[in-house]
Amino acid sequence: MNALLPLTFDLVLSLLILLLAANIYVIYRRQYLVWFLVVLFLTPFLFLYSFFEMMYLSDISPYFVVPYPFILIFVEVAIIIAQKNLLASLKTEKGAEYKLLLREDVALIRAFEKIANHFIRRMSPFVGIKNVEQILEECIEQYPILSGCYIGSDERLKVQMMEELIGEQKEVNMNELCTAFSYLLTKLIDSYSALVPYNEIVEELSHEIGKIDKRVIAYFIPFILFKMVLEPFIRELRGDELKKLRMSIDIAGVHVNRKGGLEYHTIYAYDETAMEEKFITFLIRLLAFSGRDREIKGKVMEFFRKLPQNVKEEMYRRELIKKLPPGILDEEKMVLSSKEKLIEELIDRKQKLEEAYARLADAKLNKMKSEFIDIIAHELKTPLTTIKTYTDLLRKEKLGPLNEVQREKLERMEKNIKRLTKLIDDMLQIPSIDAKELELRKELFPAQEVIDAIVEEVEEIAREKKQAFTVEIDGDAIIFGDKNLIEKAIKNIVVNAVKYTPEKGAITLTAKREGDFIRISVADTGRGIRSEDAEKIFEPFYSLESGAGLGLSIAKNIVESHGGKIWVESTVGKGSQFHILLRGEK
């Protein structure tokens, strides 16, 4: 039988557990976890020893098996120490463990226990602990969930048994707990109020509630609203006023007793919103009932503002302040709404800033592109001028006679040099217009003038290709702009039309006045442009066929620098129609 296989698995699994526990320790770094980590660190060693012992030692002496129980005892002791540490931390609430690990219901019971014990400590010397026990018994009778609670020998409320009882339940009804404890607190406060003025009680409560863990403070909100905000005012009412109030306020879950105490504990049967609504309704009715609207509002505000920070934070979180009737905490409401507005504004500004950054990056990129093209074009132009000079000298036979073949080749060279020069000139024009460095010499001129000049240049090529060339120009089509540049823009489009329209095709050039604008259109019967290319053809160096792909981008730059618009409408297989819209005579 092979023991190595399961032993290897055991070793791997123990290492895996160690790794996970180490991860947990890295996140939480608690003292008790160190002990667990020690335990888990020893376990793989146990398996490693097992390997060693099985392979080398077992045949020699049975005493080599003794380390197993020893290590196991050490592991178990370490586990016990770790558990004791954690338990002590949870019980004494020292260290951070209890906040992280303590169950919410246990934390709630402990919070109620502390407040109850505060009152028991203060009142028991006066009323006697027997009376306190009697109150507790009455509460247990009313709410059996409290049956684990008792008054200990130190005359304090003990909840450990209740914690244990609760601990055995999987789901604890938190509202039931709140109802029971609120009832107990109401009874204790009622007894205590016979000894101490209610305002002092509120101050003591405020101090105690300020210590409550944020996790459970939400459960105390109804208690705070009714007992700390409303009750002080009700307690100040005269006997007849109180009687009237008790008769007139009819809100399910809220009851005013003969002493002016508010019994609100059954309100926990409702949800959070309903509880808040009941408080608001109570407050509104109280304002209407008393006729001392201003005075009550002032007092309510005073009580609200005295509330501890953890309670205020919870009220802001729930936006309870906003729901209060007008005239109460208006400043806080304004702060709350201005805070919201500020956040909205901040989000809006952040968006705008991001857009501006994107535009800036885009502009920088465009500038870099322009500068790059500018440098390249200038660097190309200098050697090209030298080449052109020497070609001229050669062609004019200043450097010696030429034979026919040489002359023919030189002519071809010259033709290509011209092409290259034109291309470089075009390239140089893009950055200058992009950067708006070019001064536009604007003037008024008839569209007829530039179109005639263009037609004269391209007519011959069109005739060679047997293309029908039609020109329609309105007599009042007067353009306001740089004549030379506009001619160049229109010419680029017309040249393209002639170039890409097949033989026997048709080209129509029109110039019409449209309000303050002149629309120049060049229609052809070429192969057309796909819709996805319609925007791209105006980008520099984008060419659908042979060519540098600069003509249309130059045309676009010229038109846009004049505040005009250029676009294309096209149907694949039928032809294209380029439109230029320019400002006309004013």
Place this chain on the structure above:
Amino acid sequence: MLILTLISLVLPILSYRYFMQLMKLVKIRRSNFLVAGSATILTGYVFFMLPWIFVGTDILAIRVFSYYVIMAGLLILVYAVVKIYIDWREVMK
């Protein structure tokens, strides 16, 4: 050997007492898996020690069996620890 083994078996009972007290207070509840995993490992350990206590030597078949039992216990523990790790991450959020 018998005494040592007995001590190592008594200590878990004490540990279990603390463990149950803890489980009543903490909100992360994987106690069943942790107890089941630990109990299985302990059973495997008892099987491992039996031949040494009663025969005074090793019996390979029992040793292999105990390793498999311990493996089952460790698998349960891995599951429990993974669950605790996930739960705690949620708690921290």
